[in-house]
Amino acid sequence: MRKLVYAAISALALGSAPLLASEGGAVHDVNFSFEGPYGTYDKAQLRRGLQIFTEICSACHGMKFVPLRALGEPGGPELSPEEVREYASNLEIFDPELDDWRPRKISDNFPTVTGDGMGPDLSVMAKARAGFSGPLGTGLNQFFNGIGGPEYIYTILTSYTGEMKEEAGSLYYENHAFTRGNGWIAMPQQIYDDIVEYEDGSPTDAHALAKDVSAFLMWAAEPKLNARKQAGYIGVLMLVVLSVLLYFTNKTLWAPVKGKKKA
Missing domain, CATH: 1.10.760.10 (Cytochrome c-like domain)
Incomplete structure (x- = not known):
């Protein structure tokens, strides 16, 4: 796995x-x-x-x-x-x-x-x-x-490379990052x-x-990225605290049962 x-x-x-x-x-x-x-x-x-x-x-x-x-x-x-x-x-x-x-x-x-x-x-x-x-x-x-x-x-x-071409009456500018236009984009630099x-x-x-x-x-x-991250910190902290509480609660609840099995 x-x-x-x-x-x-x-x-x-x-x-x-x-x-x-x-x-x-x-x-x-x-x-x-x-x-x-x-x-x-x-x-x-x-x-x-x-x-x-x-x-x-x-x-x-x-x-x-x-x-x-x-x-x-x-x-x-x-x-x-x-x-x-x-x-x-x-x-x-x-x-x-x-x-x-x-x-x-x-x-x-x-x-x-x-x-x-x-x-x-x-x-x-x-x-x-x-x-x-x-x-x-x-x-x-x-x-x-x-x-x-x-x-x-x-x-x-x-x-932008500085190269340009005219196609169908419109100017296009070479830009290797814009592959949707095969390397040519309508927006000038x-x-x-x-x-x-x-x-x-x-x-x-x-x-x-x-x-x-x-x-x-x-x-x-x-625009709320910082606030979203802060909310995430609080959420993670609460989950950690909750996990610790559940762990000790579980141990407390099952302690009598485990004690009987050992006896």
Whole structure:
């Protein structure tokens, strides 16, 4: 039985590599602060990622499932209430009651971006790439290698070759990580060295920027990750305590019976 279990685990772990290749090329493993059972989001990194999303990504991508108030909640970028209100006021939303456009409030969500040439919504992009966590959703790749949605986003953003081609009146850009398009993607390269300027003096090379925005999109997909992990710690602790209590209770209940058998 032990050999069968080991064989099944090995087969599943080895089977995750072909899935990675078929879903989106060779995904690079990246060390994110939120990985593992004790990992948490890096507040400074999320703020930098928000800046990249705002200045670059938001022109073509929305995040319609993410409430703006989450920017000030614990475990996220943790902007001050004034910063959240200011950020929200710079975004507009059509109000049917007013029959006109108005500045967004913190109770509103991030905008939806639609129209020709616009990209997919990024609210759950990092979680939508769940196929990269292992075969048939077993999560082995993420368990052993930490490879998941953020790594996929990072790899796409850093795998442009600079080559382009025109096909059926549309331009495509070579990106070896995007095998669904046979290595060609409609989105042009967005992340370059020093394309944004950080106030905190953090590195602004393309790889650092890609890592920051990938971490932010992971938070957008799962803003309650830290709270979920804390709830998991408490649950495990309670199970351990319960197991100990059950063990001693069992010994106490069966002690008279075992004593009679010995006699």
